[in-house]
Each structure stands twice: as C-alpha cells, then as structure tokens.
Amino acid sequence: MNQTALLHIVERLERLVTRLPEKIRRPVLRELTPLKELFLEQRPPRFLFVGSSKMPMPQIINALFASGAQEQKNVSLMPVHRWIDWNISGHGTISILDARDASDSASAQVEEDLERQPADIIFVFDDEDSDFEKSGSASLMLRLQHPFSGTLGDAKVIGVAFGSENRTKQLEERLKTQPAIRDRLLQVIQFTEMPSAEGQGFLSFLAEELPNPAKIEMIRISRDREAQHHVAQMLIKSTTAICTAIGAQPIPLADLPILTSLQVVMVSGIMYISGRERSLRAATEFITALGANVGAGMLLREGARAILKFFPGWGNVVCGMVAGAGTYAIGRAASAFFIGGVSLKDARRKYLADRKKASHKPHWLDGSMRASKQIE
Template structure:
C-alpha cells in the first residue's frame, strides 16, 4: 500500500467527516493528524554530522547504525556538505548531511542545504583525545548549523556521540573514563548551547564488543525523539520493541476513536466500507512497523487467516450495528460502542 493509496483513503475519510456534526469533527480530525504525520507524510530522518572529522562518513554510518560485518555499505561514495540518502540494511533509509570541517567556502553550501531541507537531529561527534581548541571550533560549527536550520531550530535536538580511544578501551578504568568523557562533553555542549531546562543526551561508543548495544541505544533515542514524519523509517531500521509498541498503540487508539465516532452516526450500512477500510489500514500499519512491506492485500489475508469464527462474529456485529441505527438516539450510541 503506497502513499497515493493512503492519500486516497484519507481524502475519502475527510470528505465523509465533513458531513458529520461539527461537535465531533474536531475530535476525529485531531485523531487523524498523528496518523497522517506517521504514515502519509513519512520520509527518511534527516541527520547532520558535526564535530570530529577523524572517522569517515561510511565508517560512522556503519558504527552508529549497527551494520554487521557481513552487511555491505552502499556503493555510492558519500558526499560532504550535501544531503545524501543511505539505505540501512535493507530495512529503511536515512538522509545524512556531513557538515564536519566546513570552511568559509563550504558554509554557504551547507546553509543552502539546511534551508532546502531542515535537519531533524544533529550529531556532535567527539573524540576523548580531542584538544580543547579543536572542540571549541567544532562547537562553533554546530551552533552555525543550528542557526542555519532556520525556524526548525527550536525543535532540532542535538545528541553528543562520545568516542573513546583504543587505549581507553583496553584500560581497566575504561568505564570510568568513558563516563567522565560523557559528562565533560554534555557540560561543554549545554554551556555552549545554553540549554537551561534540557540536558543534552550523550551516547558513548567505547568497547568494540558493546558497539551493537550502543547503536541500538542511539536508534532507540532517535525513534522516540524524531518528528512523527521521520519516526516510522527509524523504527523500521532499529526494530526497537518499545517504540514499535508505542506507535502501534497510537495507531490503534486513533483508529478506534475514529471508528467509534463514525459508527455512532445514523447512517445504516453506509459506514461499513469506511470502518472496514480503516481496520485494514490499521493492521497494515502495524505490519509495516514490524518490518514487513505495507500492503492492503497482506493485511486482508492476515485478517482472513484469523479464522471463520472471527469472520462470523464480525458479520453478526455489523448486522447488529446496522439494525440499531434504525433506532435514533440510543441506537446510535450503542452501535458506536459495538
């Protein structure tokens, strides 16, 4: 089920809502908004890289997003100072803008890219062995990127990525050194960005054996913090159970509220195609969150596979609802609850 099909369904639903009493139009439309943001306006998350330039962009993508050794990186070389889409393990796509080390000649190009497509999240990459002077310059570049992000700056979050040197990884005090580095980085960023009421989240990438766990932690943060339009793609990439459950609950809650409001209207039988379509879209959305392709056919087959007893129960329920609608007032109330 592609976005044009979803758009057609939403347009038909909005046309139907226009015929309902004004008292219930607003609550239903408020439930429809997150569904439109999550599934209709879905796009790759836009992430900006700032800070240390010691690691190449492909190496960073592999580390930050948990590429396994047997997974190949995308073949096209990653360009700097321009947005570039990168497929992650066949599960989804992210858009990366590498703004590290930008000189005056490249600043205008980065500014134009952020004006064309504002960033959702900015990563500040920091090496534990970095000199104070170098970090100050990198933070100034971070602040410039935030300013260039325009009106979206207020909603753009910064995440610090703390890398430990190989010596620290091998030392007995590794965990203590990593924690100290994370606190120092958080303090530097919070002071420079003047974040009074909000702390900067830091993800520390230290021991090689812990890299997959640290990548999952980062992707879970992104799944929670990204705008709705970019969350679905990141959730499919991360496969984080908590965020999958959260968005699935939003989908079920909104669909249920819309179906209840429509079902309570005195329109015998005419609402059956709308309610059935909404339920199929809900199942399709949950399947898509889990990593499967979005398909009305697959959702219909899944519903059909539940069993004949459930199908018979749905038939009896819809028949009872249709009969109840012939009784104004209390009949509409009851069938909206069925």
C-alpha cells in the same frame, strides 16, 4: 501501499468527518492528526554530523545504527555535504548530512540543504586529536544559530566523544558553554562499538526524541518491541475512536466501505511498524484469516449493525460500539501477530476474546463513546 493510496483514504475520511456534528467532529480530527503525522507525513529521520572527527561515514553508521552498513554504498560516489539516505539493514532509512569537514566555502552549501530540510538531531563529534572550538563545525553552528536563520529549527544535539571517559566529560563541559548548543543538548556519549543491547537502547532513545513524522523509521530500525507496541496501541486506539464515531452515524450501510478501509489501513500500519512493508492485500488477508472460522457470524453481526441504524437514538450508539469493538479486536490481534510473534491461531483466539470483552466493556475509548452519543 504507497502514500497516494493512504492519502486518498484520509481525504475520504476527512470529507466524511465534515458531515459529523461539531461535538464529535473535533475529537475525531484530534485522533486523525497523530495518524497523519506518523504515517502520511512519515519520512526518514535526518541527522546532521558536525565536529572534528575524520572517521569514515560508514564506520560511524556501523557503530551507531547497524552492523553491515559499510557494504551498502560506494562512498567515493556519494555527493559531498548533501543529504544522503542510508538503508539500515533493510529495516528502515535514515538521512545524513555529513558536514564534519565542511570548509567556510562548503558551509553555504550545507546551510542551503538545511534550509530545505532541517535536521532533527545534530551529532557533534570530537576525536582525541582535534579541538571542536577551532574546527569549522563550531563556526558553522554559530552561523546557523543566527537570529535571522531558522535553519536549526528544533534540532537537538548529541555529543560523541572518541577516547576515554574523561574526554567524554570534557566534551560535555565544552558543549554546555556553547550558546548554540547548550539548550539543545540531549546527552554526550563515548564512541564505542556498542554491544547489541546498548545499541538498541540508544536507537530507542533516538526514537523517543524524534518528531512524529520521523519516529516510525527509527522504531523500525531499532526493532524495539516495546516502542513498536506503544505506537501500535496508539494507532489502534485512534482508529477505534474514529470507527466508533463513524459507526454511530445515523446513515444505514453508508459507512461500511470507510470502516473496512480504516481497519485495513490500521493493520497495514501495524505491519509497517513491525518492520515489514505496507500491504493492503496482506492486511486484508490477515483480517480475513482472523474470521476464517466465524465468517458467517461476522457477516451477520455487520448486517445487524447496519440494520440497527434504522432505529434512531440508542441504535446509533450500539452501532458505534459494535464498530469500535471489532476494530479494537482486529488491531490487538494484528499487534500480537506482527509484533508479538504469536501464531495465527493464537491471534485469532485473541481477536475473538478481545472482541467479546470490548463489546461488553468498551474500555478502549470511553471518551469517544460519550462523544458519539452526541450524534443521537
């Protein structure tokens, strides 16, 4: 599923939301905002490299982000001092602007690229044989921090020291004396070939610090199941809230296409979070497989939900609860299957259990249910 298809669905949804009463419109738009940031405005995280290290870029990427990265690009053919996209082991993409050896003349080009695409995190490298304060990177950082330049934006800083732990402490102390860096500094790490667990922890830390549009790619790269489950649950709750509100509209049959689209987009989003590619077709097949043994029952329930809309008031609220319960159960089953790694049989069992539980106790979104009653 490409961004154009997702944009089309979101535009349809936003048009539908404008028809909702004011009291329910605002909560729905609030739920829609993080979804747009995470998926519609999604982009690779952008990392600026500055400092005194002369270590080849592939070796740094190999140590910080993933093994095997050095075979992915012919470094001699890459543009210098420009944003370059690196695919990390097929799980996601990061953008890097390497300005470590940028001279004064090259700094203008770096600044131009940063004005066009600001960095999310700045890595300040310091090897054992150089002095950061005397390097071109230090003056570059100061120029970027000029009051009339918004080039750094909200970028944060991570120091990377080569050598001993004492060298790492010295770098941290020096960075804290730099006005352009001090308030942005997240941590200073010692450059090593990180063990698998430690490396994954560092990637998870990066994902937490990145802005929403850049989080998804880093979560995919880190393969941190806890982070994947967290984002998936946020996606499930937001989609459930929206479906609950739309399902409670007093318009019989009119909302079925948009509800189905939202549920398919939710599942494809969970697939993407897990490290797979987005696919509306695969998401649709998964939803169909969940109801393979209860297809007739699902059809009857959806038909009953539409019929209830002909009874104003309480019928609208019940419809919203049914739509929300179904969406919540589908999302939970998708998360268990694509992220948790359970079998399709177990995912189907979870779907049925969660749908039954949610329909009796809509704990997934009490606030949205209260808001949906305003539609009566």
